[in-house]
Amino acid sequence: MSSSGSSLKQHLSEKTDLFGLQLWVVISITVMILLIFILTVLVICINAQSRRRRRAPNRLPVTQIPAVSKEIREVRVEQVPANDFVASDGILLTIHDKARENDSDKVMVHLGLGKSRPADSNSLSGSFHHTEKEGGSLSGEDGNSGIVSVYRPASSSYRITAPSPLTGLPEFSHLGWGHWFTLRDLEIATNRFSRENILGEGGYGVVYHGRLINGSPVAVKRLLNNLGQAEKEFRVEVDAIGLVRHKNLVRLLGYCVEGTHRMLVYEYVNNGNLEQWLHGAMRQKGTLTWEARMKILLGTAKALAYLHEAIEPKVVHRDIKSSNILIDNDLNAKVSDFGLAKLLGAGKSHITTRVMGTFGYVAPEYANTGLLNEKSDIYSFGVVLLEAITGRDPVDYGRPVHEVNLVDWLKMMVTNRRSEEVVDPSIEIKPSTRALKRALLTALRCVDPDSEKRPKMGQVVLMLESEDPIPREDRRNRRNRGGSIEIDSQRENSDTDKSDNP
Numbered sequence: 455m456s457s458s459g460s461s462l463k464q465h466l467s468e469k470t471d472l473f474g475l476q477l478w479v480v481i482s483i484t485v486m487i488l489l490i491f492i493l494t495v496l497v498i499c500i501n502a503q504s505r506r507r508r509r510a511p512n513r514l515p516v517t518q519i520p521a522v523s524k525e526i527r528e529v530r531v532e533q534v535p536a537n538d539f540v541a542s543d544g545i546l547l548t549i550h551d552k553a554r555e556n557d558s559d560k561v562m563v564h565l566g567l568g569k570s571r572p573a574d575s576n577s578l579s580g581s582f583h584h585t586e587k588e589g590g591s592l593s594g595e596d597g598n599s600g601i602v603s604v605y606r607p608a609s610s611s612y613r614i615t616a617p618s619p620l621t622g623l624p625e626f627s628h629l630g631w632g633h634w635f636t637l638r639d640l641e642i643a644t645n646r647f648s649r650e651n652i653l654g655e656g657g658y659g660v661v662y663h664g665r666l667i668n669g670s671p672v673a674v675k676r677l678l679n680n681l682g683q684a685e686k687e688f689r690v691e692v693d694a695i696g697l698v699r700h701k702n703l704v705r706l707l708g709y710c711v712e713g714t715h716r717m718l719v720y721e722y723v724n725n726g727n728l729e730q731w732l733h734g735a736m737r738q739k740g741t742l743t744w745e746a747r748m749k750i751l752l753g754t755a756k757a758l759a760y761l762h763e764a765i766e767p768k769v770v771h772r773d774i775k776s777s778n779i780l781i782d783n784d785l786n787a788k789v790s791d792f793g794l795a796k797l798l799g800a801g802k803s804h805i806t807t808r809v810m811g812t813f814g815y816v817a818p819e820y821a822n823t824g825l826l827n828e829k830s831d832i833y834s835f836g837v838v839l840l841e842a843i844t845g846r847d848p849v850d851y852g853r854p855v856h857e858v859n860l861v862d863w864l865k866m867m868v869t870n871r872r873s874e875e876v877v878d879p880s881i882e883i884k885p886s887t888r889a890l891k892r893a894l895l896t897a898l899r900c901v902d903p904d905s906e907k908r909p910k911m912g913q914v915v916l917m918l919e920s921e922d923p924i925p926r927e928d929r930r931n932r933r934n935r936g937g938s939i940e941i942d943s944q945r946e947n948s949d950t951d952k953s954d955n956p
């Protein structure tokens with residue numbers, strides 16, 4: 455044993471060819487080099503991975519809603535057979551008729567405006583950038599700042615806009631915009647999701663009123679189920695949507711991902727929604743005046759203009775309707791549920807069905823073909839505007855057959871020069887003729903059966919804000935066209951004079 459030990463020692467002490475170094479020295483150096491090499495490789499790998507993780511949100515679009523939604527095609531095949539959907543409506547099916555389009559021309563003429571050509575619409579509304587200069591009605595967090603906030607995924611820009619003056623709250627999400635709540639946090643906030651805290655139930659889940667430990671009131675939306683969406687994917691999507699900011703969009707404060715639970719925590723908007731004010735429980739509190747309605751609709755238009763035109767890539771809401779327009783104490787509109795379609799769109803059945811939008815508000819081309827872009831939101835906005843003007847439901851089977859569909863009835867009334875009769879009878883102080891025509895024209899242009907002819911939301915904002923009776927350019931065009939339109943123009947002027955100068 456000792457002889458073999460001493461022979462090993464002897465062997466290790468032998469000089470090698472490498473600079474005459476002893477064998478044990480060469481072995482030690484080799485082992486050290488190997489160790490250093492392994493350590494270096496490890497450090498490089500860890501660095502690369504963390505850099506990749508940090509870069510991940512930069513490559514992420516706010517949402518990835520494609521111009522043409524795949525999910526909607528799936529719905530049409532599996533969930534809502536096109537014919538059933540359209541046949542049950544009956545209106546959507548026929549709205550593309552040439553005769554209908556001619557109707558729409560007539561409607562425009564009787565509003566005293568004629569059908570607008572592209573040049574008209576430019577002169578009427580200007581471009582989005584024009585709006586910026588004129589006072590920034592499409593701006594982000596601060597609606598009056600005149601600055602359009604463009605989503606820039608560079609981390610520095612969104613960290614600056616990150617919120618949260620809230621204190622004593624759970625962990626900030628990894629992108630820095632909001633909070634990652636635990637299930638326990640939200641159980642405490644909502645009194646264990648008690649029935650008394652339920653604000654309502656929609657297609658996506660149940661909404662609870664809650665109070666955070668710092669006293670802030672919140673609305674907690676408990677999503678129906680996870681639909682197999684991976685935790686990381688959900689968090690990344692929520693983070694992206696959480697970065698979208700506008701004073702007319704309900705603010706997403708944070709979320710909860712725990713086990714199969716998925717919850718979204720929003721600012722609490724305390725004055726009901728437009729649907730409740732027009733047709734439901736909030737009517738007990740009084741009737742919304744014309745001005746209040748226009749303020750709410752203008753805020754909604756600004757929120758949509760922001761989603762469609764001020765952020766990149768744009769967001770299509772997909773479910774604009776009066777119950778998704780929340781209202782605060784100052785009668786500011788707060789559009790809710792934006793981004794939810796994307797967040798849950800990868801799921802199946804009922805969620806995908808929700809993505810189809812809501813009966814009565816869905817644009818005909820969306821219902822017929824499943825093709826979706828922001829023009830579908832604009833159609834739905836037009837329906838909400840008509841709903842606010844008339845106080846009627848978009849589809850009301852309790853009415854005579856020719857009045858069931860709001861858009862059709864409205865066109866018929868305007869064609870028959872009965873525009874003054876469409877105003878919600880519960881509005882005490884009627885709008886001026888000028889204001890009414892302005893609102894009706896805007897709504898009718900939004901619900902044009904031809905989606906290409908609908909104005910952009912930025913133009914809609916300008917149309918609703920405008921004080922002019924009719925844009926000068928538009929009048930000149932109408933004079934050139936002469937005939938009955940000229941007569942309408944004179945009527946409109948005298949109406950305007952009458953109502954605005956009592």
Ligand SMILES: Nc1ncnc2c1ncn2[C@@H]1O[C@H](COP(=O)(O)OP(=O)(O)OP(=O)(O)O)[C@@H](O)[C@H]1O
Pocket residue numbers: 653654655656657658659660661672673704720721722723724726727773777778780790791
């Ligand atoms: N942030 C919020 N603050 C106050 N109330 C809210 C908030 N978000 C939603 N609600 C209320 O909770 C109820 C349910 O809302 P939810 O959006 O889930 O359903 P919905 O609008 O009726 O239907 P849908 O899911 O089709 O949009 C509604 O009465 C809504 O006004």
